[in-house]
Amino acid sequence: MDVQRAHDIVNSLGVIEVLYQGEPIWIENINGDLARIDFLERRHQAEVPVHDLMECV
Numbered sequence: 001m002d003v004q005r006a007h008d009i010v011n012s013l014g015v016i017e018v019l020y021q022g023e024p025i026w027i028e029n030i031n032g033d034l035a036r037i038d039f040l041e042r043r044h045q046a047e048v049p050v051h052d053l054m055e056c057v
Contacts, residue, residue: 001050003050010027018054020054023040024041028045035047
């Protein structure tokens with residue numbers, strides 16, 4: 001995913017499904033090319049490269 005799309009998702013009023021390594025996540029914020037994410041199924045946070053995120057279409 002590119003950084004601009006990640007910003008669009010964070011600022012969206014809707015819910016957009018995003019995966020990191022096959023797991024559903026919520027993007028908390030973006031700092032440069034890193035995203036602070038919450039894993040939805042295991043209540044864990046991490047900071048990962050934005051380009052490793054995948055939007056489900």
